Amino acid sequence: xxxxxxxxxxxxxxxxxxxxxxxxxxxxxxxxxxxxxxxxxxxxxxxxxxxxxxxxxxxxxxxxxxxxxxxxxxxxxxxxxxxxxxxxxxxxxxxxxxxxxxxxxxxxxxxxxxxxxxxxxxxxxxxxxxxxxxxxxxxxxxxxxxxxxxxxxxxxxxxxxxxxxxxxxxxxxxxxxxxxxxxxxxxxxxxxxxxxxxxxxxxxxxxxxxxxxxxxxxxxxxxxxxxxxxxxxxxxxxxxxxxxxxxxxxxxxxxxxxxxxxxxxxxxxxxxxxxxxxxxxxxxxxxxxxxxxxxxxxxxxxxxxxxxxxxxxxxxxxxxxxxxxxxxxxxxxxxxxxxxxxxxxxxxxxxxxxx
Amino acid sequence: xxxxxxxxxxxxxxxxxxxxxxxxxxxxxxxxxxxxxxxxxxxxxxxxxxxxxxxxxxxxxxxxxxxxxxxxxxxxxxxxxxxxxxxxxxxxxxxxxxxxxxxxxxxxxxxxxxxxxxxxxxxxxxxxxxxxxxxxxxxxxxxxxxxxxxxxxxxxxxxxxxxxxxxxxxxxxxxxxxxxxxxxxxxxxxxxxxxxxxxxxxxxxxxxxxxxxxxxxxxxxxxxxxxxxxxxxxxxxxxxxxxxxxxxxxxxxxxxxxxxxxxxxxxxxxxxxxxxxxxxxxxxxxxxxxxxxxxxxxxxxxxxxxxxxxxxxxxxxxxxxxxxxxxxxxxxxxxxxxxxxxxxxxxxxxxxxxx
DNA sequence: CTATTTTACGAAAACGATATAGTACCAAAA
DNA sequence: TTTTGGTACTATATCGTTTTCGTAAAATAG
Numbered sequence: 001x002x003x004x005x006x007x008x009x010x011x012x013x014x015x016x017x018x019x020x021x022x023x024x025x026x027x028x029x030x031x032x033x034x035x036x037x038x039x040x041x042x043x044x045x046x047x048x049x050x051x052x053x054x055x056x057x058x059x060x061x062x063x064x065x066x067x068x069x070x071x072x073x074x075x076x077x078x079x080x081x082x083x084x085x086x087x088x089x090x091x092x093x094x095x096x097x098x099x100x101x102x103x104x105x106x107x108x109x110x111x112x113x114x115x116x117x118x119x120x121x122x123x124x125x126x127x128x129x130x131x132x133x134x135x136x137x138x139x140x141x142x143x144x145x146x147x148x149x150x151x152x153x154x155x156x157x158x159x160x161x162x163x164x165x166x167x168x169x170x171x172x173x174x175x176x177x178x179x180x181x182x183x184x185x186x187x188x189x190x191x192x193x194x195x196x197x198x199x200x201x202x203x204x205x206x207x208x209x210x211x212x213x214x215x216x217x218x219x220x221x222x223x224x225x226x227x228x229x230x231x232x233x234x235x236x237x238x239x240x241x242x243x244x245x246x247x248x249x250x251x252x253x254x255x256x257x258x259x260x261x262x263x264x265x266x267x268x269x270x271x272x273x274x275x276x277x278x279x280x281x282x283x284x285x286x287x288x289x290x291x292x293x294x295x296x297x298x299x300x301x302x303x304x305x306x307x308x309x310x311x312x313x314x315x316x317x318x319x320x321x322x323x324x325x326x327x328x329x330x331x332x333x334x335x336x337x338x339x340x341x342x343x344x345x346x347x348x349x350x351x352x353x354x355x
Numbered sequence: 356x357x358x359x360x361x362x363x364x365x366x367x368x369x370x371x372x373x374x375x376x377x378x379x380x381x382x383x384x385x386x387x388x389x390x391x392x393x394x395x396x397x398x399x400x401x402x403x404x405x406x407x408x409x410x411x412x413x414x415x416x417x418x419x420x421x422x423x424x425x426x427x428x429x430x431x432x433x434x435x436x437x438x439x440x441x442x443x444x445x446x447x448x449x450x451x452x453x454x455x456x457x458x459x460x461x462x463x464x465x466x467x468x469x470x471x472x473x474x475x476x477x478x479x480x481x482x483x484x485x486x487x488x489x490x491x492x493x494x495x496x497x498x499x500x501x502x503x504x505x506x507x508x509x510x511x512x513x514x515x516x517x518x519x520x521x522x523x524x525x526x527x528x529x530x531x532x533x534x535x536x537x538x539x540x541x542x543x544x545x546x547x548x549x550x551x552x553x554x555x556x557x558x559x560x561x562x563x564x565x566x567x568x569x570x571x572x573x574x575x576x577x578x579x580x581x582x583x584x585x586x587x588x589x590x591x592x593x594x595x596x597x598x599x600x601x602x603x604x605x606x607x608x609x610x611x612x613x614x615x616x617x618x619x620x621x622x623x624x625x626x627x628x629x630x631x632x633x634x635x636x637x638x639x640x641x642x643x644x645x646x647x648x649x650x651x652x653x654x655x656x657x658x659x660x661x662x663x664x665x666x667x668x669x670x671x672x673x674x675x676x677x678x679x680x681x682x683x684x685x686x687x688x689x690x691x692x693x694x695x696x697x698x699x700x701x702x703x704x705x706x707x708x709x710x
Numbered sequence: 711c712t713a714t715t716t717t718a719c720g721a722a723a724a725c726g727a728t729a730t731a732g733t734a735c736c737a738a739a740a
Numbered sequence: 741t742t743t744t745g746g747t748a749c750t751a752t753a754t755c756g757t758t759t760t761c762g763t764a765a766a767a768t769a770g
Binding site for chain 1: 747748749750751752754755756757
């Protein structure tokens with residue numbers, strides 16, 4: 001089954017003109033008389049001729065599409081990022097081609113390979129949790145493919161990057177727990193290899209240290225697959241709950257881990273925050289109506305997508321090679337809710353709805 | 356900034372061969388000697404030459420990419436559908452180009468227009484809530500563009516379609532409420548124009564009628580934007596809560612409406628299910644940990660995506676025009692949780708965790 | 711040792727557009 | 741009358757492939 005299209009050739013033949021004339025008429029060239037232009041345009045409209053973008057791309061060496069690689073669209077944070085990307089890409093006439101790595105390095109490689117073999121004008125990527133080797137990206141860049149990293153960065157690739165202030169966000173989140181009386185704070189994060197994890201871990205440690213709390217390695221759990229496998233989160237929490245010295249709070253470092261932790265604790269009949277408090281990075285719109293409402297660190301996902309796309313298109317459309325790269329840092333928002341506030345501790349602050 | 360690629364011409368020149376020979380060697384043609392093939396393949400590997408897919412597409416008239424149009428990726432159900440689509444599309448070597456309509460007919464038109472002007476081999480679409488006129492799709496199909504509708508269907512377009520059993524699902528959901536003692540059941544749904552809404556409404560009405568409950572039009576609220584605007588949901592609920600005769604349960608017909616309803620009721624300090632029960636269509640993974648845990652109707656989103664993509668690729672790759680179209684109907688799952696079960700009503704059934 | 715068939719390759723025409731370089735035609739200037 | 745110049749168009753090369761057709765040279769047959 002194939003869709004038959006009418007081409008310039010057909011138009012030219014039908015009107016007794018040359019192909020060049022038709023092309024120029026459609027491109028509103030000064031070389032073509034008003035009469036001819038009208039003739040062509042009318043005919044084309046009537047037959048609803050659409051120029052073949054592939055032929056155009058071949059001629060121009062541009063495909064007007066940008067590739068997006070991230071772990072999963074099925075994730076509040078990343079789907080909001082996509083929204084942001086789309087909002088600027090479409091405005092500038094670019095399509096976005098989305099590929100999911102599912103936090104697998106192998107799939108990331110395949111995706112990137114496939115995307116470039118598919119002729120994208122540029123690539124937006126948040127690497128997988130498994131990615132330690134960035135050669136696939138470095139090579140791309142050496143070839144001159146415009147590239148922007150977002151969320152998960154690396155020093156190894158020199159290009160524009162967009163991130164949030166991970167250290168500070170994690171620091172503030174942890175500090176919030178400490179201020180609310182929690183002293184034995186566990187941290188569940190993704191693979192230690194990716195920037196967001198290590199930076200958030202740093203922030204967590206910094207807050208502990210500054211408050212004279214020991215950093216207990218038993219309290220720090222890594223989920224290599226970034227929570228894509230709920231089991232790995234379950235195992236991490238199970239281990240935490242088996243310690244002689246139980247943590248009194250958990251700070252989770254990513255969307256999937258946060259929600260999976262809440263699900264686990266609920267199933268395990270843990271009272272939050274009485275038995276154990278929970279604060280986490282998440283962009284779900286449902287934080288307010290979770291049980292209990294969840295103290296969350298929210299990222300400006302839409303904005304991140306917008307900036308990433310803007311920067312990428314800037315690179316794509318730049319007439320000259322760009323060597324001067326920026327790393328943009330966005331701020332998060334700490335939304336304090338019930339999962340971290342013990343009722344007896346803050347009696348006045350807790351005059352809210354629904355309990 | 357532009358990425359420089361090595362072409363067959365370069366390879367040919369470097370090896371002292373003709374372009375045709377290189378092409379044939381790479382395509383493993385019988386016309387080329389083993390020695391030459393090896394020579395070419397080695398060189399190409401070393402220089403990592405990648406064939407230009409645009410030139411290929413131009414030659415073959417196929418772009419190996421399929422367009423996807425839906426209201427928003429930032430939505431549990433649709434993001435899972437995308438996962439399903441991707442899983443089969445990539446296996447078959449197709450890219451997916453995702454466009455969001457944001458429930459706007461105008462944007463849907465623009466998206467579809469843009470996609471076909473971008474040379475997709477086929478289109479997967481769940482129309483927007485605003486879409487009443489399907490001429491844009493009918494025209495596409497007349498041109499021979501393979502098309503598969505999913506989730507939101509219409510009789511007007513003759514092609515493969517994938518849906519869930521909306522009537523039955525809504526019927527069972529409503530029945531569940533009735534069995535649990537609710538008699539004044541409100542229904543908040545999307546625009547009455549789209550299939551899922553009208554079918555779900557039918558199921559709701561059927562359940563009421565079969566149980567000798569009156570269908571009260573004041574209890575039925577439409578959200579033209581499918582909940583994309585949270586205000587319209589808020590207004591709908593506010594109106595329900597202002598009725599002299601208050602509903603004792605709400606049945607919501609889509610993901611966004613469901614979650615927004617929960618948020619509203621929570622803010623309004625309504626006790627669920629004591630003041631008002633809630634059951635809704637939603638695919639969020641968080642239903643279990645919402646406050647209260649939410650009785651939900653879950654759709655096989657991933658499977659829907661897979662089927663839609665499979666059917667579309669079948670059309671694309673069919674050698675002959677297809678006239679024999681199918682409508683596949685998938686079943687949903689009713690997950691009974693606390694938002695619809697009054698404690699005093701079912702004292703034995705309610706021995707669960709966390710309250 | 712010529713005639714025929716294979717084998718292995720090259721030339722060239724597509725695919726559908728754009729862009730450069732002509733070229734008729736007619737009018738105004740020299 | 742010749743020159744210049746503008747207008748309005750056409751021819752053609754090009755983008756990077758694939759594919760059809762043609763043809764040398766080598767292999768086989770007669």
